Amino acid sequence: MNPAVRLQNVQAGYGQYAILRDLSLEVPVGSFFIIIGPNSAGKTTLAKTLAGQLHPQQGTVEILGRPLAGYSRKALARRVAVVPQYTPIDVPFTVLEVVLMGRSPHLTLAGLETRRDVEIAADAMAATQVSHLAHRRLNQLSGGEIQRVIIARAICQQPQIIILDEPTASLDLAHQVHIMDLLEQLKETRGFTVIMISHDLNLAAMYADTLLLLHQGQVAAQGEPAQVLTYDRLEQAYGCVLLVGENPLMHKPQVTLVPGRLLAQTRKYLKDTSRD
Amino acid sequence: MNQPTPRLIQRLLRVLLVLGPFLLGSLVVGLLWGSSPTDWRLCLRALVGLHTADDVLPAILWQIRFPRVMLAALVGATLSLGGLVFQALLHNPLAEPYILGISGGAAVGAIIGILLSLAPFPGVAALAFLGSMGVMLVVIFLTPRETGDNKNALLLSGVMVNALCTALILFFVTMTQDARLHNILYWLMGDLSVALPGQIFFLGFLLLPCFILIFLLARPLNLLYLGEEQAGYLGLNVAGVTYVLLGVTSFMLSAAVCQSGLVGFVGLVVPHLLRLWLGPEHRILVPACILGGGAYLVWCDLLARVLPSQGELPVGVVTAILGAPLFIVLLQRSRL
Numbered sequence: 001m002n003p004a005v006r007l008q009n010v011q012a013g014y015g016q017y018a019i020l021r022d023l024s025l026e027v028p029v030g031s032f033f034i035i036i037g038p039n040s041a042g043k044t045t046l047a048k049t050l051a052g053q054l055h056p057q058q059g060t061v062e063i064l065g066r067p068l069a070g071y072s073r074k075a076l077a078r079r080v081a082v083v084p085q086y087t088p089i090d091v092p093f094t095v096l097e098v099v100l101m102g103r104s105p106h107l108t109l110a111g112l113e114t115r116r117d118v119e120i121a122a123d124a125m126a127a128t129q130v131s132h133l134a135h136r137r138l139n140q141l142s143g144g145e146i147q148r149v150i151i152a153r154a155i156c157q158q159p160q161i162i163i164l165d166e167p168t169a170s171l172d173l174a175h176q177v178h179i180m181d182l183l184e185q186l187k188e189t190r191g192f193t194v195i196m197i198s199h200d201l202n203l204a205a206m207y208a209d210t211l212l213l214l215h216q217g218q219v220a221a222q223g224e225p226a227q228v229l230t231y232d233r234l235e236q237a238y239g240c241v242l243l244v245g246e247n248p249l250m251h252k253p254q255v256t257l258v259p260g261r262l263l264a265q266t267r268k269y270l271k272d273t274s275r276d
Numbered sequence: 277m278n279q280p281t282p283r284l285i286q287r288l289l290r291v292l293l294v295l296g297p298f299l300l301g302s303l304v305v306g307l308l309w310g311s312s313p314t315d316w317r318l319c320l321r322a323l324v325g326l327h328t329a330d331d332v333l334p335a336i337l338w339q340i341r342f343p344r345v346m347l348a349a350l351v352g353a354t355l356s357l358g359g360l361v362f363q364a365l366l367h368n369p370l371a372e373p374y375i376l377g378i379s380g381g382a383a384v385g386a387i388i389g390i391l392l393s394l395a396p397f398p399g400v401a402a403l404a405f406l407g408s409m410g411v412m413l414v415v416i417f418l419t420p421r422e423t424g425d426n427k428n429a430l431l432l433s434g435v436m437v438n439a440l441c442t443a444l445i446l447f448f449v450t451m452t453q454d455a456r457l458h459n460i461l462y463w464l465m466g467d468l469s470v471a472l473p474g475q476i477f478f479l480g481f482l483l484l485p486c487f488i489l490i491f492l493l494a495r496p497l498n499l500l501y502l503g504e505e506q507a508g509y510l511g512l513n514v515a516g517v518t519y520v521l522l523g524v525t526s527f528m529l530s531a532a533v534c535q536s537g538l539v540g541f542v543g544l545v546v547p548h549l550l551r552l553w554l555g556p557e558h559r560i561l562v563p564a565c566i567l568g569g570g571a572y573l574v575w576c577d578l579l580a581r582v583l584p585s586q587g588e589l590p591v592g593v594v595t596a597i598l599g600a601p602l603f604i605v606l607l608q609r610s611r612l
Contacts, residue, residue: 053508077511088503092556101499105511110492112284157510 002065004029004161004193005050010059012049018057019045021217027210029064029160032187032194034204036228037214038238043197044085046214047165050195051082064160077105081154085165085197087146091138095149098138099125102156124155128182144175151182155190162186164196168203176200180207201255205229206247213237229253231270241266284559291560295567299349302571306345306578307337343471347535348577348591349570350479351468352542354532356550356569357490359543360561361525364497365518366427373529373543376434376522380441381411382533383464387448390459396470397535400463404534411437412526466539466592468577479535486528487566493521494558501556539573539592541599546572548606 005027013019019042027033035043048054049061052068061068064079071079081102091098102124103117125131128148138146147167154162164183168176184207186192198204204211205225213221213228215237221228234242234255241263243256258266308319319337358373366375374380385407389400419426419433449460496517499507504514533539546569547561554560573591576598580589 051509053505073508073513074511077509082506082509084505084509087506088501091501093498093501097498097557098502101502101510104495104499107495110495 006062008060010056012045012054012056019217029193030191031209032207033210034208035197035212036204041214042217043214047163047197051163052076074105079159080161081157081159083150083154083164083167087150094135094137096134098149099152099156102153121156124152128152144171161193166197205252225253287560291564299567299571302574303345306574307341343473343476344468346476347468347471348573351532351536352573353566353570354528355542356546356565358525358529360547360565361521364500366431377411377415377437378408378529379538380438382408384441384444386463387460390456397475401534405530408530462590463537465590466537468536468591482531483528486524489524491562494562497558539595541595545599545602
């Protein structure tokens, strides 16, 4: 079976400047794949490259076994939906209208949405629990509600792959868990391949099947959360000291930030515990 | 199961049923009412072909008022639609039809035509059309492609080229001393009085395909409201649609403006007014702007004809006097 995404020796960036360098990776179909890494590691560049927004300077990108360059914009949008980091907040369309825009790749340029399209949009809104907001305007909603609407729009595209760039940033704890639960559910019930960028290592550890740690545009580590979230790798990539413990309930890695003033103390603690 | 959703079609029909008869009514009023003191019942008889004692009346109605009223409707529709498209494309509520230098280019072309003593149609109109299309192409060519925000770069190029054209216009105006100065000033303030019947059919023939094409691209205009990046993620060929819309809109605006002169504010006021009433759906707004904008300029032109006790005002003066305060009211009502 072809992987959902395959990158081979990809170099990508802006203008002449390369951010991703010689990057190769595979994302299996139906997996929850989370990309982590410090700022400027190339996470958003990778997401834009996978979404066809940025053309690789070198190397090949395959989506569902076909070269990315072989897809038309529309054909790609029928397979890959993107939830970007920022959504304009001054959009005066209603929630239903915004979610229905997700049907665009399935319509002709001047085509009208059918009753079936409205049913698909209603289903997507129910999945993200925004049905009650259907006739509210997007510019009247909170950040968490807008995020759920944009995810509903992505579901409405009926893609096979959904790419999300920091979907939980700026959300409160309850909404973060809700969004992550929703993505996990989409993976399990609808067979979506979820590719997500996150700065929250603990959320990533709890939900990811596979974690990819990017550092300076290259793969620093890839594998199950326990293989990737180790003290050494994180210190090397992020340039700061982090404590890596275990989530007592899920037995997944749990990362704790350490303030700079406790640096010496932490190093001593880590040395002592490793000696024990 | 796969029938079009009835809600949008119902809304569209409702808007057409309101604005269609409104435009038609405006055209009839514009035909019946004028500076010549004739009973409207006589005009109505002449209009439907019944015999009247006044032999000149049918000529006034069909040779003078009809082309003028139709030109007002076509120009009003074009300016409103142009404003709507540019506001969506440039994501700027203050974008107006002349934003890409169409006014400046048309004015320079028209003034050269007037100074060469060419006839208003086709001579002056042709030079104005060439001027506006030429300037629009220069603006698009001058806009740097590699800037992060192409929309603002396009807008600023338009403003700068327009400023250059304004300097040229002032130069020509300063250097002109004879009666042609009056013609130049009237052209710059918008003048619908020179319309000829043949001109109207020619203009209609040029504008109709543009209206249809823009209506067909109304759904992509909705997507562009979300920003170019998100529109691209939804499968839209953003660059292709943007350049087609820029080209078609600039062409139809040039075709209209070269025959009417510079009529301001219509492209700002009408789209905002209709957006406040009908919401942001462009599949509704495009036909609404065509019908509503047409009717708006017919009424403005009527005021320009009947307000002064002698002669008439340039229609651009009326649209500015009405438009500026109306826009301020709209600004208060909507969060632009």
